[in-house]
């Protein structure tokens with residue numbers, strides 16, 4: 770199967786595995802300077818947002834597990850082999866999960882924008898264009914500092930993990 774096909778299959782399997790009862794809107798309330806411009810109604814998009822949250826949780830859990838393995842392995846003096854090195858395994862996990870998370874994140878926001886009414890699209894563009902989802906799936910125009918939450922990669926990069934992803 771080609772790479773895009775594999776990715777799309779993974780995405781379909783993941784979203785189909787999310788039950789309706791597991792779909793949850795963000796808890797964050799609408800900020801006092803935010804403007805509600807609609808509600809996210811599409812059930813598939815709601816699932817995609819839920820998956821976005823799940824991926825972040827899973828990445829964190831896997832990181833913890835691998836960090837423990839890496840710490841256990843410290844002090845064992847061997848020739849460095851990236852295929853068995855726990856530190857390198859962490860880097861690979863971060864790279865793969867980070868890219869997936871970024872992709873799902875972009876798909877979420879592209880999907881939300883596609884759902885907006887023409888009037889809301891104009892309002893969003895005139896306001897400078899950052900968009901967010903708040904409790905009960907309200908779509909808001911964000912204050913500048915309340916743009917989409919930082920990605921895993923951004924968070925980790927700010928903690929000294931450098932990946933040098935293009936773009």
Ligand SMILES: [Zn+2]
Nearest residue numbers: 851854856857
């Ligand atoms: Zn290594």
